[in-house]
Amino acid sequence: MSIVICLFYFIVATAAKNAIEDRNKLLERELKMMLGSDISLSDSEMKANEIIMDLKIKELDYAFHHPQTFNLSKHFFDYKDEVEDTELFKLLQQMPKGAVLHAHDTGLLSPDYVLELTYMKDLYVCFQKGQVQFLFSENIPKTPCAVKWQLLSDARLSSSNVEKFDADLRKLFTLVVSNPKEVYSDVNAAWRKFQQYFITTGPLLSYKPVWEQYFYDTLKAFREDNVMYIEIRSVLPELYDLDGNVYDSVETALIYKEVLDRFMEDYPDFYGAKLIYAPFRMVDTKTVKKYIDIAKEIKRLAPDFLAGFDLVGQEDIGAPTKDFLSELEEAKSELDFFFHAGETNWYGTSSDENLLDVIALDTKRIGHAFALIKHPVLLEEVKKRGIALEVNVVSNVVLKLVDDVRNHPLAAFLAQDLPVVLSSDDPGVWEATPLTHDFYVTFLGVASRHADLKMLKKLALNSLYYSTYPNKDKIVHEFEIRWTKFIDNIVKDKW
């Protein structure tokens, strides 16, 4: 009898062990596949990892049991300031994050910075209904104004309340509002306000002295957020000055190069910048051809500075990439592509299928690739061809592609170790830090609870690996030095 019982328990125990073994094996296979799993941590890194994971897990597990407290499931505007005070955020800010590979040059600095620019002399303003226009000029501008051009300093002086006057101006330079879910009811509503930002700030920022200063200060801001290198996209607008000079796209590009050289002299520990010429996509074929010629000319004059070519603007309403396929194909041998694609949730539409076109065009990286998760063949191709995905989580929330970051496809991309780099798109427009907020949201809100320092390090390394920085060994070596210092500081509690 006891033998029967024993046998019974033996069978049960064996069976149970099998299911546990099975599930653990499945988990192990998944963890081994995850982005960062190929990184092995040193003893110091393991200690630092414990500290980081302690912060992460504590916050996550509390939120799991009190979901209403979980910041990351709310709108970015509701928590972005609050989280800056957390230890985890401060730690990620200190962390060497590698490169920023997806950022638009005139959306990078805060509304406070832009407001400050309105204190410059020679700035005129035209307060029209529903549209404020700026222009630097020695005399009253000749551009039409439905009301009247006045010096901004005069307008400010004659306002009854300067604080309110400035607060109203500042609103023009940000998408942040207290009730984002009402104001930005759909993708197009968000994009309208987003595009309005660029229209309004255009003549402010394309004043040559401002343009130079803005870029210089951008490089400074990214450096301070522990970014070591940046590839910046620009529509390269015409610049102007008070003497009536106008600078075309090629000249604008060269002006960037000059500013960069000056910055590198002042901050030799920075690893520089490259330019991706990315003009508006809502144009005809002829204009695209003109764009390509401009890109080629920039490449001829500054071959080391130009990384390549892209097209920008809301994909859902712009022309699909397919419309320019033969023009772009023709330019392929001379220009590298870094196309935006799949920044949409309209599955099976022309904008969704820009993903097909940019891959057919051998794009080096894809900007956003939000819709890629719905394209199993393209997921394979991206992996096979090593096409990096420039993912901008915060941007996708602000521009209404996804509400709860936990539903962002990046979670799946990280799970299967796609070539992901994190970037920030236009952090100034939503008052985020240059890159830290995107790392924070990804690490705490998107990635698996298991994702740890290995994933953080790999994301930073990916950004260097998939950059066009010419000397990868050099930049990775320098990154490792900074990383080791960062780890030491954590372990010694000196951060």
Add this chain to the structure above:
Amino acid sequence: MSIVICLFYFIVATAAKNAIEDRNKLLERELKMMLGSDISLSDSEMKANEIIMDLKIKELDYAFHHPQTFNLSKHFFDYKDEVEDTELFKLLQQMPKGAVLHAHDTGLLSPDYVLELTYMKDLYVCFQKGQVQFLFSENIPKTPCAVKWQLLSDARLSSSNVEKFDADLRKLFTLVVSNPKEVYSDVNAAWRKFQQYFITTGPLLSYKPVWEQYFYDTLKAFREDNVMYIEIRSVLPELYDLDGNVYDSVETALIYKEVLDRFMEDYPDFYGAKLIYAPFRMVDTKTVKKYIDIAKEIKRLAPDFLAGFDLVGQEDIGAPTKDFLSELEEAKSELDFFFHAGETNWYGTSSDENLLDVIALDTKRIGHAFALIKHPVLLEEVKKRGIALEVNVVSNVVLKLVDDVRNHPLAAFLAQDLPVVLSSDDPGVWEATPLTHDFYVTFLGVASRHADLKMLKKLALNSLYYSTYPNKDKIVHEFEIRWTKFIDNIVKDKW
């Protein structure tokens, strides 16, 4: 010179042709992979497909250009009534949809139906603050009531306004509100109200005469929505009657069987029902063992009626499946499993990893599998092992897993032809039709713009194929007959 030009154009044309060919090949590969791509349409089906796709594309393309008009990006409660008047909805209602494989027995009929039940005699009510209790009884119930038990008919009669009285009662039987985004601020807020529905309606529905009628009328409602077979989940509560009899879970199951037999006599064109015993998961190991014994006993008494076993309740707060792994593993040889798993967006948590356990336990199907998209290894396993995914899109919106259905992982599941079946979970609680709304939302809001009649047919066929109906050939044959009739009606414009 002209030869050089010719050569130049030749090269350009060839290059362009390559990119177009490439993108078209990629698209073709994707379309060939999509769920339903293996279906070939007859001439009649092709004609019907044109009619259906005309309706779909017209609506989709208008919405693409006017996204604020797109119902499917809003909350389900905002559009569910409105869309019932569309031609596409009516067509999908007529369409033979196969089987419903994921539905919970006491959440299937409308609040109006439940309200109607409160007009039955012998129903007592206790209006306590924040909690209304019902009980059928010959005399004043002895169960505690903080205020007082009264006959519901008396309470209604003495109310100053019967219409308002009934409207207030009705609110207890539905999750639908006019401002869902405020009321249901997070997953747990939605689940609290959802569970309250089951607590409140429990004693109403577990009164034996009501229980029998509710099930009978459920079968009728699903049959009328062109569902031919159903596998219904039940916690199998104790039933009661006026004579003081109490019926345990096994008896409750057998009562279902009797009702089913009666229904099949009245409606021999229906293909029947099976039971999945699915008690609450928030229990200890001992209770799970008791559950398993109950399931085995039902199986012994009604082997053709019991499909298998599951556990229900909010995964994020219930015990993880892992806690019961050895008990369930032990039962595996005798019971088939149809587990809920991955109904969460907390990636890497214990609830997320229920997916690992249920696959290790050889579950036949997975209820929801919402989080599966973040598990590349499990995606493979599910496909390899032919584990069907019971996807309930509308439920996931109402219970706050995802806001915009276009971000539902089902889109990716369909793209890679995972074994998907569409179901409706608890359509009565959110005032949806038994299955049509889930098909409508999937077809128009989740699937690719390219997805057509082939996908619709395949989804219906999947629901038969992955059911436990014993004679697949027979049920599929009958389905084909009904399908042909449906197609003929569309083509002859007689639907």
